[in-house]
Amino acid sequence: MPTTVEVMADAFKEAGTPFIVGHPGGESVELMDAARQRDMRFILMKQETAGAILASTWGEITGSPGVCLSTRGPGSTNMVNGAAYAALDRAPLIMITDRYGNPAHEIGLRQRLDQRAVYGPLMKWGTTIDARIIHQQLRRAMRTATAVAPGPVQFDFPHDETTKEAKPLAVPPPLMPNTLQPEPDPLALRPLAQRIAQARKPIILAGLGVLWDRASEEVVRYAEQLGAPVLVTSKCKGVIAEDHPLRAGCIIGGIIERKLVSAADLIITIGLDGIELQPMPWPYNIPVVSIANIPSLDALVPAEVEVVGELKGLLKGLTELSSAGGNWGEKAAATFRQDVIDALNTPSKGLSPQRAMEVARAVLPRDTIATCDAGASRLLIVQKWQSYGPREFLTSNGLGSMGYAVPGALGARLAYPDRPVVAFTGDGGFLMAIAELQTAVRENLPIIVVVLDDQEIGLIRVKQEIKKIPKYGISVGGCDWEKLAQGFGADGVTVDTENGLQDALKVALKTGKTTVVAVRIDGSGYVDQFNALREL
Template sequence: MADKNYTASDLVIDTLKNNGVEYIFGIPGAKIDYLFNSLKDGGPELIVARHEQNAAMMAQGIGRLTGQPGVAIVTSGPGVSNLTTGLLTATSEGDPVLAIGGQVKRQDLLRLTHQSVDNASLLKSSTKYSEEVQDPESLSEVMTNAIRTATVGKNGASFISVPQDVISSEVESRAISLSQKPNLGVPSENDINEVIEAIENAKFPVLLTGMRSSSHNETQAIRKLVEKTNLPVVETFQGAGVISRELENHFFGRVGLFRNQVGDELLRKSDLVLTIGYDPIEYEASNWNKELDTKIINIDEVQAEISNHMQPVKELIGNIAGTIDIISDKVNAPFINSSDLDELEKLRATTLEKTAIKPTHKDGILHPLEIIDSMQKVLTDDTTVSVDVGSHYIWLARKFRSYNPRHLLFSNGMQTLGVALPWAISAALVRPNTQIVSVSGDGGFLFSGQELETAVRKNLNIIQLIWNDGKYNMVEFQEKMKYQRSAGVDFGAVDYVKYAESFGAKGLRVTNQQELEAAIKEGYETEGPVLIDIPVNYEDNEELSSTMLPDVLN
């Protein structure tokens, strides 16, 4: 191929390379196809998606799993507007994403013409950073600052709008090298000592680990602290996997959605809660500190959002892992003694007895606890499980144990339907030697089910479980609790086995636990994606909520 002049699209690709980007998710179009054309000459691997929202959610999956921005590139007009939900989900849930959208030529920006939209304004409320580039020479500068913004503080999405004549322009600038993330410091020795003294003086201290506690370094630091201090731990949904198998007796469940779990009772009884990487979008403090009688110490990269129920007496803002490591190194004896641990076990047993649900077995249809039991038997600790939103999400968040951070993935901030399969695709790309399981309801699955073709095309080893009941059941059971009837939750049947086969995937249907376990094992042994249709019995959903405190209906 003959040498070509260096263009803005080359500048974009080189900037992505310099930042270690391996995958781009997107859909081409006339306003951005110059960039797609340049990608053919070398660059990150392009994964063509079937919808821009799914491309954004695949990018979000990369961000959550790696801590580095996932990248989505789309065309103008509806291509950009379709990014909104994915970018909003990433920003709300703290996952770094860089999205680039095509735009009309600069001369057409101020008049009504084909696909002329104020892209930057459109996506400003869904992102941490949203700007349009007018000067092609500044593209690498803008991208670098967008990446830094996406990965500093609470991570989130950045968006860059690029007019058609900008991306195709020749440039003299060259790509800025790797954007280094600023190193965060640790609190002073005096601050550390005050926190240790507060924990030592507390009668019942508890750790609440949130979304920013679940990356590798933070998880290792928390495990070291728990091992040395015997502190009990409650996880948020996005904090799942912080506590290892070896520390199982210190784990007191996850909190989210409904205030009626073991973790809620533990937090209610605590006189001092140490929040680590906690974000209120996961589970507002009004849910776990409603009585307003709990002291809070906040350890995080970003300062707390103050509310009536979240008023920390002390905040240690900086490097989370480094801060916790210093606390661990300065602790000389456990904060919780063996008699206190015995009392905690009694609390666990009492609360579990009050909230216990025994599965109602029906032939030919599986109870949620039966499905979870089978999953727990067959899946390994290295399996990544991405979970869509629906009734299954509540059951899995409460009952499915995960012992590695960011291996059980929830959309807890936005509760966005359709995330499971796009995230599973991302996980299969960055964790190629492990098994990936995507769990959806039959409602949420068809929000992004077309990406099954993407998984087939890339020959990704993904097992897609569909909990099938023919309804938007998470809405249905809450409506029944409020109004004694449901509305707008029914839809028609789909043959998901044939659906899978039409895309070139393997489709299986099961009717009992033995068949489910055999199907999952078959999925492990099959090259490429496998879909398993599971008829589910949600009769106990209302019982799931029957012991709720009166303040917790969503």
């Protein structure tokens, strides 16, 4: 009869995740060995949060839950930010935290935490592993993590349960549900189609739900049928290819998009999750209809009607019921794109971050996967970098965590082993995850890290300047990025011109090695860009 860890490893592999990632403790070694015996990979991270972010990103891209682990006590608390990422950025993740066996857990003090209580507010579900019910626990965990909206579950793993014989199920249900999604009745959709047909200038706002139902193609076909411009949230860049004439840009919750949206006479939200929006009242008095895969419980968007169901079927049905729309969409989208370009083209004394992004996009192949860190540069990267397919641009939006770009890029490299992967990060965000350069090199997961180096925590400097507070406590400068990269076995180069950046990226593509390209930028335009794009 198989042991608990053997059943767990089999389940992870069957669910489509051929690796476990994290920083183990002594209680993890049996699970790691069970994975080894099944030709599963164990990826040793240098910091637990980075492991959880890597696994979460894999889960977002593939739909299979990522699996990460930590030791008890300090390891589990170090992993909390990764749990927050999975919760707020809607990533399917299984988190395993080592624990004392039950007797020691009841009387011990050292390194003893109520880990389920620590993680509880962030989890969709948490449980303590028990060999007698491990089969049911695994099935519930898999289904809970991947069910819309995806998120994290936690296994607290007592060390005295690892090698016990796992009690079998008499009639085991499938590990993952075999779900049938019938297409909606056209008659049921007709009132919504008729309401939308009354609009002369509809606009589409698309969010995370489109990715959960893999409905990107259906969104594009529906937009084309209506002739509607499309705005997407930052995690949905590429849902409509960014060279499509109806692609307007990204929703950032700023003043710049209000001109475009306010010109519409109907807002159609598709899969929009309230966690993707800025925490402020809905700014539009235009009628809204919502097409979603789950009911809206937060009531942030004042939709006059909400249609809930599987998005592929709903959009297919609506497209078939809709007559060809007008032609306002392409012109409106083009005008908005130009407005964004004009807002970002601020004067610069050196290489500007926006120009660095234009150079990077011109050099790197069309199928490049990009990750983006939080910080001052994120706002312009979201607008300047172009993606052409879903899940080709990866960032932390719901949590907005610094330190995302590098471990996110490693997760992307695992999911896309044959495509270029670039991580865009500021100097502050890169320093939060710099140890994972060693992971990239040692695990043969080559990525290109573009560090936009303005020698400060730029977003805080922007806020200080806008609030007329003197610059204080935000300096980062003095890093020799080339030596840091070389110390980890990666290539490193520092550039401060367009030609230098262009050449460095071409070399990195040619060598196929993990490469740090530090770009000395002039961030003096950030304040004007923020004032033009988004209210602070």
